[in-house]
Amino acid sequence: MATMTTDLVAEGGAAALAASAEPGPAAPPADDARLNAWRNFLHAHARLTRRLDEELQAAHQLSLAEYDALLQLARTPGRRLRMSALAERVLLSRSGITRLVDRLEAAGMVSRSACMTDARGAEAILTTDGLRRLREASRTHLSGVERYFLDVVAPADQAAMERGLDRVLDGLGCNGAVDAACETHG
DSSP states (O other), X not given: OHHHHHHHHHHHHHXXXXXXXXXXXXXXXXXXXTHHHHHHHHHHHHHHHHHHHHHHHHHHSOOHHHHHHHHHHHTSGGGEEEHHHHHHHHTOOHHHHHHXXXXXXXXXXXXXXXXXXXXXXXXXXXXXXXXHHHHHHHHHHHHHHIIIIITTSOHHHHHHHHHHHHHHHHHTTOOOOOOOOOOOOO
């Protein structure tokens, strides 16, 4: 299959590759101008998240994924979430969230506890030190978001992006439902 793909690309470029795909609804040709927004979105997202990650690492020895996990915990009642819910919120696999929480726990920013309402579940809990580190890093992160996004994208364009991306998320079934933290007793 790799040889076939390489041959198709060499013979006719990406358009030939798209034309050779499995039967189904017609996909736009690779040179369709409408795909420019998609390409720019992917490129800007990759560059922006890389830059924000680099700034957090340099100033706070905290990755963007670690920052996001701390933020998700801080925004929940009791500052605790089931590991599966945290994985969903930070867009990591279960094994990925386990490794991330392992690092945060070793650094004293998160602790783990068994879920009181479901013995099969575990939850991550933001510690006081984790909240302090999040607050310190927030200044750096939000300054970067302002500098690289808010200052360069006009408010009307931000509103249009928000509406468009909300429709994308709705189409994917990601309606913003929030998973509840485990209830605690006592």
